[in-house]
Amino acid sequence: MKGPRVLVVDDEPQIQRFLTVALTAAGYDVLTAETGAQALRLAATGAPDLIVLDLGLPDRDGKEVLSEIRKFSQTPVIILSARDREAEKIEALDRGANDYVEKPFGIGELTARLRAALRHAASEAQQPPRIEIEGVAMDLDKRLVTRDGLPVKLTPKEYDLLAVLFRNAGRVVTHRQILSAVWGPAHTEDTQYLRVFIGQLRAKIERDPTAPRIVTTEPGVGYRAAEA
Incomplete structure:
Protein backbone atom coordinates (compact mmCIF):
# COMPACT_ATOMS: atom_id res chain seq x y z
CA MET A 1 0.00 0.00 0.00
CA GLN A 126 -11.75 16.25 12.15
CA GLN A 127 -12.12 19.66 13.87
CA PRO A 128 -11.14 18.38 17.32
CA PRO A 129 -12.96 20.15 20.17
CA ARG A 130 -9.89 19.86 22.40
CA ILE A 131 -6.28 20.70 21.57
CA GLU A 132 -3.39 20.11 23.98
CA ILE A 133 0.19 21.36 23.59
CA GLU A 134 2.90 21.05 26.24
CA GLY A 135 0.35 20.64 29.06
CA VAL A 136 -1.83 23.56 27.91
CA ALA A 137 -5.28 22.40 26.79
CA MET A 138 -7.98 24.35 24.94
CA ASP A 139 -11.57 23.16 24.97
CA LEU A 140 -12.94 24.96 21.92
CA ASP A 141 -16.54 24.02 22.65
CA LYS A 142 -16.49 25.36 26.20
CA ARG A 143 -13.91 28.14 25.55
CA LEU A 144 -11.82 26.89 28.47
CA VAL A 145 -8.03 26.85 28.80
CA THR A 146 -6.10 24.84 31.40
CA ARG A 147 -2.43 24.33 32.18
CA ASP A 148 -1.59 21.03 33.86
CA GLY A 149 -5.30 20.70 34.63
CA LEU A 150 -5.63 24.10 36.32
CA PRO A 151 -7.75 26.89 34.77
CA VAL A 152 -5.95 29.71 32.97
CA LYS A 153 -7.79 33.03 32.92
CA LEU A 154 -7.48 34.70 29.52
CA THR A 155 -9.09 37.84 28.19
CA PRO A 156 -11.35 37.34 25.13
CA LYS A 157 -8.63 38.62 22.78
CA GLU A 158 -5.96 36.45 24.41
CA TYR A 159 -8.25 33.44 23.99
CA ASP A 160 -8.92 34.26 20.32
CA LEU A 161 -5.18 34.73 19.73
CA LEU A 162 -4.35 31.36 21.32
CA ALA A 163 -7.15 29.68 19.38
CA VAL A 164 -5.73 30.90 16.04
CA LEU A 165 -2.29 29.57 16.97
CA PHE A 166 -3.52 26.25 18.39
CA ARG A 167 -5.80 25.58 15.41
CA ASN A 168 -2.67 25.98 13.26
CA ALA A 169 -0.35 24.02 15.58
CA GLY A 170 2.97 23.25 13.90
CA ARG A 171 2.35 25.84 11.19
CA VAL A 172 3.72 29.37 10.84
CA VAL A 173 0.97 31.98 11.07
CA THR A 174 1.99 35.41 9.78
CA HIS A 175 1.49 38.67 11.65
CA ARG A 176 -1.03 39.75 9.02
CA GLN A 177 -3.01 36.49 9.27
CA ILE A 178 -3.20 36.69 13.07
CA LEU A 179 -4.09 40.37 13.21
CA SER A 180 -6.78 39.99 10.58
CA ALA A 181 -8.32 36.95 12.30
CA VAL A 182 -8.30 38.39 15.83
CA TRP A 183 -8.60 42.17 15.39
CA GLY A 184 -9.93 42.53 11.84
CA PRO A 185 -8.53 43.60 8.45
CA ALA A 186 -8.07 47.21 9.58
CA HIS A 187 -5.34 46.15 12.03
CA THR A 188 -3.06 44.06 9.80
CA GLU A 189 -0.10 46.41 10.32
CA ASP A 190 -0.31 46.60 14.14
CA THR A 191 2.57 44.19 14.76
CA GLN A 192 3.77 45.98 17.91
CA TYR A 193 0.27 45.58 19.37
CA LEU A 194 0.45 41.86 18.58
CA ARG A 195 3.84 41.50 20.28
CA VAL A 196 2.37 42.94 23.47
CA PHE A 197 -0.46 40.40 23.45
CA ILE A 198 1.93 37.54 22.68
CA GLY A 199 3.97 38.57 25.71
CA GLN A 200 0.86 38.62 27.90
CA LEU A 201 -0.22 35.24 26.60
CA ARG A 202 3.19 33.67 27.19
CA ALA A 203 3.21 34.97 30.75
CA LYS A 204 0.05 32.95 31.39
CA ILE A 205 0.72 29.69 29.54
CA GLU A 206 4.50 29.17 29.33
CA ARG A 207 6.45 27.51 32.13
CA ASP A 208 9.28 29.94 31.34
CA PRO A 209 8.04 32.94 29.31
CA THR A 210 11.66 33.99 28.62
CA ALA A 211 12.26 30.68 26.81
CA PRO A 212 8.88 29.90 25.22
CA ARG A 213 8.16 26.38 23.97
CA ILE A 214 4.43 26.57 23.24
CA VAL A 215 4.34 29.75 21.12
CA THR A 216 7.61 30.52 19.35
CA THR A 217 8.60 33.47 17.19
CA GLU A 218 9.40 33.19 13.49
CA PRO A 219 11.52 36.37 13.23
CA GLY A 220 10.04 38.96 10.91
CA VAL A 221 7.29 36.57 9.79
CA GLY A 222 4.93 35.59 12.60
CA TYR A 223 4.44 32.91 15.26
CA ARG A 224 4.17 29.15 15.47
CA ALA A 225 2.48 27.02 18.12
CA ALA A 226 4.28 23.76 18.87
CA GLU A 227 2.75 20.62 17.41
CA ALA A 228 -0.18 19.20 19.31
Whole structure:
Protein backbone atom coordinates (compact mmCIF):
# COMPACT_ATOMS: atom_id res chain seq x y z
CA MET A 1 0.00 0.00 0.00
CA LYS A 2 1.42 3.36 -1.05
CA GLY A 3 1.74 6.21 1.39
CA PRO A 4 0.65 9.82 0.98
CA ARG A 5 1.11 11.28 -2.50
CA VAL A 6 3.53 14.23 -2.75
CA LEU A 7 3.75 16.54 -5.75
CA VAL A 8 7.29 17.92 -6.00
CA VAL A 9 7.48 21.08 -8.15
CA ASP A 10 11.08 22.07 -8.94
CA ASP A 11 12.91 22.77 -12.20
CA GLU A 12 16.31 21.58 -10.91
CA PRO A 13 16.79 17.95 -12.09
CA GLN A 14 19.16 17.12 -9.24
CA ILE A 15 16.66 18.32 -6.64
CA GLN A 16 13.86 16.34 -8.30
CA ARG A 17 15.97 13.16 -8.38
CA PHE A 18 17.10 13.57 -4.79
CA LEU A 19 13.60 14.22 -3.47
CA THR A 20 12.05 11.42 -5.52
CA VAL A 21 14.51 8.88 -4.09
CA ALA A 22 14.42 10.24 -0.53
CA LEU A 23 10.64 10.64 -0.30
CA THR A 24 9.98 7.28 -1.94
CA ALA A 25 12.30 5.67 0.61
CA ALA A 26 10.32 7.45 3.33
CA GLY A 27 7.11 5.82 2.09
CA TYR A 28 5.65 8.58 -0.08
CA ASP A 29 4.20 8.25 -3.58
CA VAL A 30 5.97 10.97 -5.58
CA LEU A 31 4.77 13.01 -8.57
CA THR A 32 7.05 15.61 -10.16
CA ALA A 33 6.58 18.80 -12.17
CA GLU A 34 9.14 21.19 -13.66
CA THR A 35 6.91 24.16 -14.52
CA GLY A 36 4.02 26.07 -13.05
CA ALA A 37 1.71 24.82 -15.79
CA GLN A 38 2.58 21.19 -15.05
CA ALA A 39 2.16 21.83 -11.33
CA LEU A 40 -1.34 23.23 -11.76
CA ARG A 41 -2.38 20.34 -13.98
CA LEU A 42 -1.10 17.70 -11.54
CA ALA A 43 -2.47 19.55 -8.52
CA ALA A 44 -5.90 19.39 -10.15
CA THR A 45 -5.75 15.87 -11.61
CA GLY A 46 -3.11 13.93 -9.64
CA ALA A 47 -4.88 14.03 -6.25
CA PRO A 48 -1.76 14.89 -4.23
CA ASP A 49 -2.01 14.80 -0.44
CA LEU A 50 0.57 17.59 -0.21
CA ILE A 51 2.71 19.73 -2.49
CA VAL A 52 6.37 20.80 -2.24
CA LEU A 53 6.70 23.96 -4.34
CA ASP A 54 9.78 25.86 -5.49
CA LEU A 55 9.30 29.59 -6.07
CA GLY A 56 11.76 29.94 -8.94
CA LEU A 57 10.00 28.20 -11.83
CA PRO A 58 10.84 28.80 -15.51
CA ASP A 59 7.38 29.84 -16.72
CA ARG A 60 5.94 31.75 -13.74
CA ASP A 61 6.65 32.68 -10.14
CA GLY A 62 5.83 29.96 -7.62
CA LYS A 63 3.75 32.38 -5.55
CA GLU A 64 1.42 32.84 -8.53
CA VAL A 65 1.14 29.06 -8.84
CA LEU A 66 0.30 28.87 -5.14
CA SER A 67 -2.47 31.46 -5.54
CA GLU A 68 -3.93 29.49 -8.46
CA ILE A 69 -3.84 26.25 -6.46
CA ARG A 70 -5.66 27.91 -3.58
CA LYS A 71 -8.56 28.77 -5.92
CA PHE A 72 -9.49 25.08 -6.17
CA SER A 73 -7.60 23.17 -3.48
CA GLN A 74 -6.65 23.36 0.20
CA THR A 75 -3.97 20.66 -0.19
CA PRO A 76 -1.06 21.49 2.16
CA VAL A 77 1.74 23.34 0.35
CA ILE A 78 5.30 23.59 1.64
CA ILE A 79 7.50 26.15 -0.09
CA LEU A 80 11.03 24.93 -0.81
CA SER A 81 13.17 27.75 -2.12
CA ALA A 82 16.58 29.40 -2.10
CA ARG A 83 14.90 32.79 -1.65
CA ASP A 84 15.52 33.66 1.99
CA ARG A 85 14.12 37.19 2.20
CA GLU A 86 11.47 37.64 4.88
CA ALA A 87 9.19 39.39 2.40
CA GLU A 88 9.17 36.30 0.17
CA LYS A 89 8.29 34.04 3.10
CA ILE A 90 5.56 36.34 4.34
CA GLU A 91 3.94 36.71 0.93
CA ALA A 92 3.99 32.95 0.32
CA LEU A 93 2.47 32.24 3.73
CA ASP A 94 -0.13 34.97 3.28
CA ARG A 95 -1.09 33.41 -0.05
CA GLY A 96 -1.81 30.11 1.66
CA ALA A 97 1.44 28.17 2.04
CA ASN A 98 1.49 25.93 5.08
CA ASP A 99 5.22 26.18 5.72
CA TYR A 100 8.52 27.36 4.25
CA VAL A 101 11.82 25.47 4.06
CA GLU A 102 14.95 27.17 2.73
CA LYS A 103 17.51 25.64 0.37
CA PRO A 104 19.93 24.13 1.15
CA PHE A 105 17.85 21.87 3.36
CA GLY A 106 18.10 18.63 5.30
CA ILE A 107 15.79 15.81 4.24
CA GLY A 108 15.05 15.12 7.90
CA GLU A 109 13.67 18.63 8.40
CA LEU A 110 11.67 18.49 5.18
CA THR A 111 10.04 15.14 5.98
CA ALA A 112 9.23 16.40 9.49
CA ARG A 113 7.47 19.40 7.90
CA LEU A 114 5.59 17.06 5.57
CA ARG A 115 4.39 14.92 8.47
CA ALA A 116 3.33 18.01 10.40
CA ALA A 117 1.40 19.36 7.41
CA LEU A 118 -0.40 16.05 6.95
CA ARG A 119 -1.29 15.88 10.65
CA HIS A 120 -2.59 19.43 10.57
CA ALA A 121 -4.72 18.72 7.50
CA ALA A 122 -6.16 15.64 9.21
CA SER A 123 -6.90 17.53 12.43
CA GLU A 124 -8.60 20.33 10.47
CA ALA A 125 -10.83 17.76 8.78
CA GLN A 126 -11.75 16.25 12.15
CA GLN A 127 -12.12 19.66 13.87
CA PRO A 128 -11.14 18.38 17.32
CA PRO A 129 -12.96 20.15 20.17
CA ARG A 130 -9.89 19.86 22.40
CA ILE A 131 -6.28 20.70 21.57
CA GLU A 132 -3.39 20.11 23.98
CA ILE A 133 0.19 21.36 23.59
CA GLU A 134 2.90 21.05 26.24
CA GLY A 135 0.35 20.64 29.06
CA VAL A 136 -1.83 23.56 27.91
CA ALA A 137 -5.28 22.40 26.79
CA MET A 138 -7.98 24.35 24.94
CA ASP A 139 -11.57 23.16 24.97
CA LEU A 140 -12.94 24.96 21.92
CA ASP A 141 -16.54 24.02 22.65
CA LYS A 142 -16.49 25.36 26.20
CA ARG A 143 -13.91 28.14 25.55
CA LEU A 144 -11.82 26.89 28.47
CA VAL A 145 -8.03 26.85 28.80
CA THR A 146 -6.10 24.84 31.40
CA ARG A 147 -2.43 24.33 32.18
CA ASP A 148 -1.59 21.03 33.86
CA GLY A 149 -5.30 20.70 34.63
CA LEU A 150 -5.63 24.10 36.32
CA PRO A 151 -7.75 26.89 34.77
CA VAL A 152 -5.95 29.71 32.97
CA LYS A 153 -7.79 33.03 32.92
CA LEU A 154 -7.48 34.70 29.52
CA THR A 155 -9.09 37.84 28.19
CA PRO A 156 -11.35 37.34 25.13
CA LYS A 157 -8.63 38.62 22.78
CA GLU A 158 -5.96 36.45 24.41
CA TYR A 159 -8.25 33.44 23.99
CA ASP A 160 -8.92 34.26 20.32
CA LEU A 161 -5.18 34.73 19.73
CA LEU A 162 -4.35 31.36 21.32
CA ALA A 163 -7.15 29.68 19.38
CA VAL A 164 -5.73 30.90 16.04
CA LEU A 165 -2.29 29.57 16.97
CA PHE A 166 -3.52 26.25 18.39
CA ARG A 167 -5.80 25.58 15.41
CA ASN A 168 -2.67 25.98 13.26
CA ALA A 169 -0.35 24.02 15.58
CA GLY A 170 2.97 23.25 13.90
CA ARG A 171 2.35 25.84 11.19
CA VAL A 172 3.72 29.37 10.84
CA VAL A 173 0.97 31.98 11.07
CA THR A 174 1.99 35.41 9.78
CA HIS A 175 1.49 38.67 11.65
CA ARG A 176 -1.03 39.75 9.02
CA GLN A 177 -3.01 36.49 9.27
CA ILE A 178 -3.20 36.69 13.07
CA LEU A 179 -4.09 40.37 13.21
CA SER A 180 -6.78 39.99 10.58
CA ALA A 181 -8.32 36.95 12.30
CA VAL A 182 -8.30 38.39 15.83
CA TRP A 183 -8.60 42.17 15.39
CA GLY A 184 -9.93 42.53 11.84
CA PRO A 185 -8.53 43.60 8.45
CA ALA A 186 -8.07 47.21 9.58
CA HIS A 187 -5.34 46.15 12.03
CA THR A 188 -3.06 44.06 9.80
CA GLU A 189 -0.10 46.41 10.32
CA ASP A 190 -0.31 46.60 14.14
CA THR A 191 2.57 44.19 14.76
CA GLN A 192 3.77 45.98 17.91
CA TYR A 193 0.27 45.58 19.37
CA LEU A 194 0.45 41.86 18.58
CA ARG A 195 3.84 41.50 20.28
CA VAL A 196 2.37 42.94 23.47
CA PHE A 197 -0.46 40.40 23.45
CA ILE A 198 1.93 37.54 22.68
CA GLY A 199 3.97 38.57 25.71
CA GLN A 200 0.86 38.62 27.90
CA LEU A 201 -0.22 35.24 26.60
CA ARG A 202 3.19 33.67 27.19
CA ALA A 203 3.21 34.97 30.75
CA LYS A 204 0.05 32.95 31.39
CA ILE A 205 0.72 29.69 29.54
CA GLU A 206 4.50 29.17 29.33
CA ARG A 207 6.45 27.51 32.13
CA ASP A 208 9.28 29.94 31.34
CA PRO A 209 8.04 32.94 29.31
CA THR A 210 11.66 33.99 28.62
CA ALA A 211 12.26 30.68 26.81
CA PRO A 212 8.88 29.90 25.22
CA ARG A 213 8.16 26.38 23.97
CA ILE A 214 4.43 26.57 23.24
CA VAL A 215 4.34 29.75 21.12
CA THR A 216 7.61 30.52 19.35
CA THR A 217 8.60 33.47 17.19
CA GLU A 218 9.40 33.19 13.49
CA PRO A 219 11.52 36.37 13.23
CA GLY A 220 10.04 38.96 10.91
CA VAL A 221 7.29 36.57 9.79
CA GLY A 222 4.93 35.59 12.60
CA TYR A 223 4.44 32.91 15.26
CA ARG A 224 4.17 29.15 15.47
CA ALA A 225 2.48 27.02 18.12
CA ALA A 226 4.28 23.76 18.87
CA GLU A 227 2.75 20.62 17.41
CA ALA A 228 -0.18 19.20 19.31
